[in-house]
Amino acid sequence: MLPPNVSSADFNRAIAAWKQAVGADWVFTSDEDVALYRDAYSPWWDEPDERKASAAVAPYTVEQVQAVVRTANQYRIPLYAISTGRNLAYGGSAPVYSGSVVLDLKRMNRVLEVSERNAYALVEPGVSYFDLHEHITKQKLDVWVDPPDPGWGSVIGNALDGGGGWTAFPFRDHFGAHCGMEVVLANGEIVRTGMGALGNSKTWQHNRWGYGPWVDGLFRQGNMGVVTKMGFHLMPRPEAMQTATVQGAREEDIIPLLDTMNLLENQLAVNGSTSLFGGMRIPGMPGSGAAMWTLQLPIYGPEKVVRAQMEYCREKFAKVPGATFTEGELFRTPLDEATLNRVRKVSFGVPDLSTFGMLGRNPQNPAPPGGHIGFSPIIPRTGEAVLEYLRFYTSNLQAVSEGGTLRFVGPVFMTNWDRSLVAMIMFPIGRDKVMNAKMRAAFEKWVHLAAERGWAEYRAPAGFQDLCAKTYSYNNHALTRFRETIKDAVDPNGILSPGRYGVWPKHLRKGR
Amino acid sequence: MTTRRAFLQIATAAATPVALGGIPGINPRTGHHIVLFEDSQPQAGAFALRAQSQGFATRAIRHGDITEAWLKSVRPAWERRPASIAGLTTPAALFCFEELAFARGLRVVFHAEHILLPDGSAQHQVQRAGHALSASALQRAGSRWPQRLADSLAASRLPRMARPGPSLASLEPALPAGATLLTSWIIA
Ligand SMILES: Cc1cc2nc3c(=O)[nH]c(=O)nc-3n(C[C@H](O)[C@H](O)[C@H](O)COP(=O)(O)OP(=O)(O)OC[C@H]3O[C@@H](n4cnc5c(N)ncnc54)[C@H](O)[C@@H]3O)c2cc1C
Numbered sequence: 064m065l066p067p068n069v070s071s072a073d074f075n076r077a078i079a080a081w082k083q084a085v086g087a088d089w090v091f092t093s094d095e096d097v098a099l100y101r102d103a104y105s106p107w108w109d110e111p112d113e114r115k116a117s118a119a120v121a122p123y124t125v126e127q128v129q130a131v132v133r134t135a136n137q138y139r140i141p142l143y144a145i146s147t148g149r150n151l152a153y154g155g156s157a158p159v160y161s162g163s164v165v166l167d168l169k170r171m172n173r174v175l176e177v178s179e180r181n182a183y184a185l186v187e188p189g190v191s192y193f194d195l196h197e198h199i200t201k202q203k204l205d206v207w208v209d210p211p212d213p214g215w216g217s218v219i220g221n222a223l224d225g226g227g228g229w230t231a232f233p234f235r236d237h238f239g240a241h242c243g244m245e246v247v248l249a250n251g252e253i254v255r256t257g258m259g260a261l262g263n264s265k266t267w268q269h270n271r272w273g274y275g276p277w278v279d280g281l282f283r284q285g286n287m288g289v290v291t292k293m294g295f296h297l298m299p300r301p302e303a304m305q306t307a308t309v310q311g312a313r314e315e316d317i318i319p320l321l322d323t324m325n326l327l328e329n330q331l332a333v334n335g336s337t338s339l340f341g342g343m344r345i346p347g348m349p350g351s352g353a354a355m356w357t358l359q360l361p362i363y364g365p366e367k368v369v370r371a372q373m374e375y376c377r378e379k380f381a382k383v384p385g386a387t388f389t390e391g392e393l394f395r396t397p398l399d400e401a402t403l404n405r406v407r408k409v410s411f412g413v414p415d416l417s418t419f420g421m422l423g424r425n426p427q428n429p430a431p432p433g434g435h436i437g438f439s440p441i442i443p444r445t446g447e448a449v450l451e452y453l454r455f456y457t458s459n460l461q462a463v464s465e466g467g468t469l470r471f472v473g474p475v476f477m478t479n480w481d482r483s484l485v486a487m488i489m490f491p492i493g494r495d496k497v498m499n500a501k502m503r504a505a506f507e508k509w510v511h512l513a514a515e516r517g518w519a520e521y522r523a524p525a526g527f528q529d530l531c532a533k534t535y536s537y538n539n540h541a542l543t544r545f546r547e548t549i550k551d552a553v554d555p556n557g558i559l560s561p562g563r564y565g566v567w568p569k570h571l572r573k574g575r
Numbered sequence: 576m577t578t579r580r581a582f583l584q585i586a587t588a589a590a591t592p593v594a595l596g597g598i599p600g601i602n603p604r605t606g607h608h609i610v611l612f613e614d615s616q617p618q619a620g621a622f623a624l625r626a627q628s629q630g631f632a633t634r635a636i637r638h639g640d641i642t643e644a645w646l647k648s649v650r651p652a653w654e655r656r657p658a659s660i661a662g663l664t665t666p667a668a669l670f671c672f673e674e675l676a677f678a679r680g681l682r683v684v685f686h687a688e689h690i691l692l693p694d695g696s697a698q699h700q701v702q703r704a705g706h707a708l709s710a711s712a713l714q715r716a717g718s719r720w721p722q723r724l725a726d727s728l729a730a731s732r733l734p735r736m737a738r739p740g741p742s743l744a745s746l747e748p749a750l751p752a753g754a755t756l757l758t759s760w761i762i763a
Pocket of ligand 1: 210224
C-alpha cells in the first residue's frame with residue numbers, strides 16, 4: 064500500500080531516508096509487520112474501509128523524530144504518531160487517514176525524572192503505566208501513578224487522547240494533570256511549552272502555565288505536533304482511602320443524591336473517582352438489587368482527614384430522605400499483597416490488565432464479542448439529566464437495536480470529571496461483518512439522536528471522529544474552522560495525523 | 576523488505592532449541608519459555624499437568640487476567656531475550672500476550688479455538704496452524720484433547736513456523752448457547 068497521492072518513487076526515497084535516520088531495522092514495510100498496526104477492535108475489520116497504515120517508522124531519539132518528520136514533509140507523506148498504540152476502543156494504533164505511515168514512539172521509553180519532593184514526572188511517549196510504576200517502586204519513591212484500566216498504555220498517549228484514571232482528583236484527569244511538553248512541529252522544529260520555553264528552565268514541571276497564550280491544548284486530541292516529552296503531576300501516596308456507599312430506592316431520589324455528591328466533590332470533601340450505578344437493571348452491576356441508585360464515594364488522604372470527611376459526607380446524605388449511607392473498609396497504604404489482590408488495583412495506583420479478563424465470557428456476559436467501541440457523550444451532572452438520558456435511551460433502544468437484536472451494553476454513567484457525566488454505551492465488535500455493519504449504523508444513529516438533545520462525545524473511535532466533530536456545529540462550525548486555520552498555518556502540507564478528531568488539512572477537506 | 580523478526584537475532588536464537596540448553600525456565604527440547612493456563616477451567620488444568628510432565632514450566636492465569644504472569648514471569652524473561660511462550664487460556668489472555676509480544680518482535684504462530692459445549696464435549700478449530708496439530712487430531716483424542724495438545728506442543732519445532740500478522744484473538748466467534756471458549760496458542 065502506498066500513502067495517498069505519493070508516487071512509489073517518492074515513497075521509496077522517503078523509506079531510504081528514514082532507514083538512514085533511524086536504522087533499517089526500525090522501518091517496517093512488509094505486509095506482516097505493517098499489519099501489526101491494525102486496530103484489533105476495528106468495526107471495519109477485514110472490510111475495504113478498514114483504516115490501515117502503509118508503513119511504520121520507530122525512532123529512538125527526538126533528533127530522529129525531527130529527521131522523520133522533515134522527510135515526510137519533503138515528500139508530503141502523512142504520518143500518524145502513536146506512543147504505545149493501544150488505543151483500543153478508540154482506534155488502536157491504526158491511522159485515522161488510511162495509508163499514513165505510523166510514527167511509532169514505543170522505543171522512546173525513558174523515564175527522565177521523577178521528583179518525590181515536588182511530586183512530578185517527566186517521561187517519553189513509550190513509557191507505559193507499568194514502566195512508570197516499576198520505576199517509582201524500584202526507586203522507593205512515595206508517589207503514585209494514576210493508571211487507566213489497562214496498565215499497558217502510554218502515560219503520554221492516554222493523556223493526549225483525553226483519557227482518565229481512577230484515583231484522586233486532579234490526578235485522574237490525565238491531560239489536566241500534565242505540566243509542560245516538548246513537541247516536534249511539522250517543520251521539524253522543537254517547541255517546549257510552559258516554563259520549558261525558558262532557555263535554562265528550572266521549573267518546567269513546576270508551573271504549567273508559563274507566560275503568554277497557553278498552547279498545550281492544541282496537542283490534546285490534536286494533530287499540530289508530535290509530543291516527545293511530557294511532564295505530569297503525581298499524587299503523593301495518600302495515607303488512607305475509604306469509600307462510602309449511598310443508596311436511594313426511588314427514581315426521583317437521584318436528584319438530591321447527585322446534588323449532594325456534586326457538592327461534596329466540588330468542595331473536594333470527596334476527591335476519589337465516584338461512581339453512579341442504577342436507573343436500569345444491568346445484571347451484575349452494583350445498584351441492580353433492591354436499591355434504584357447506588358453511589359460510591361472514595362476519599363483519599365491522611366487517615367484523620369478521611370475519617371472527618373467521611374463524617375461530613377454522612378451528615379450531608381442524612382438530609383436526603385430515604386438515603387442509606389454505609390462506610391466501607393478503611394485502607395491504610397501501602398497495601399500488603401493480600402489486600403491488593405482483593406481490591407481494584409488501579410484505585411490504589413497499581414497498574415494491571417484485569418479489565419480484559421472481565422470483558423471475557425461469564426454468566427453475566429454469555430456472548431462477549433471480544434472487541435467494542437464506546438459512545439461516550441457528556442451530559443450534565445444532575446439527576447434530571449440522568450433521568451432524561453435514561454428515558455432517551457429506553458425510548459430509542461427498540462428502534463436503534465433492531466428490536467433488541469443488537470446487544471449494546473449500557474448506559475454506564477462515569478463521573479470522570481467534575482460537573483459532568485459520561486453516559487457511555489458500548490457497542491460490541493466481533494468477527495461477524497454483518498453485525499459489525501449494524502453496530503456502525505447504530506453508533507451513527509446514537510450520535511445524531513444525542514446531538515439533537517445537546518449531548519456530544521468527549522472522545523470517539525477513529526472511524527467516527529468526523530461524525531462526532533460535526534456535531535460541534537455552533538456558529539457554522541466556527542470552532543472547527545478556527546482549528547483548521549491553525550492546522551494550515553503550522554502544518555501547511557498537512558502531514559501530521561490528518562483527520563484526527565475531525566481536523567483535516569486544506570488539501571483533504573474537500574467533500575468532507 | 577525489513578521484517579521485525581529479521582533484526583531480532585536474539586529471538587531467532589531463542590527459537591532454535593539447540594541454542595537454549597541451560598537457560599532456566601526454557602524447555603531445552605522445544606525452546607518454549609513457559610506454558611500458561613486458565614486456572615478456572617479443568618481442561619486447561621489437565622493441559623498444564625501434562626505440559627509439566629513434558630518438562631515445561633507452567634503458570635496459572637485466573638479469569639483471563641494476565642497481570643501477575645506478565646509482570647512476574649513473562650516480562651522479566653522477555654527483557655533478557657524474547658523467548659516463545661504457549662498456553663491454553665481465554666481469548667482475552669491470548670489477546671493481551673499477543674499485544675505485548677508485538678513490541679518484542681514475537682508473533683502468534685499457532686492459534687486454535689476449543690469450544691466447550693454444555694454436554695462436556697468440545698469442538699476444535701485451528702485458526703493458525705503453526706505445527707502439525709490438526710482439529711481432527713484433537714477431535715479424535717476425545718476428552719483427552721488437552722493432553723494431546725500438550726504432547727503436540729512438546730513436539731513442536733519453532734523454526735518451521737511462519738511469521739504472520741495479528742491473529743483473530745481480539746474478536747470472538749459466535750458460540751452455541753451455554754458454550755465456553757478456550758484458546759490454545761504459541762507466541763514465538
Ligand atoms: C477494556 C478497556 C478498558 C479501557 N479503560 C480505559 C480507562 O480506564 N481510561 C482510559 O482513558 N482509557 C481506557 N481505555 C481506552 C484505551 O485503551 C486507553 O486510553 C489507552 O491508554 C490508550 O492507548 P495508549 O495509551 O497506547 O495511547 P496511544 O494509542 O499511543 O495514543 C492515543 C492517540 O493519541 C495520539 N498520540 C499518541 N502519542 C502521541 C504523540 N506522542 N504525539 C502526538 N500524538 C500522539 C494518537 O492519535 C494516538 O492514536 C480502555 C480500553 C479498553 C479496551
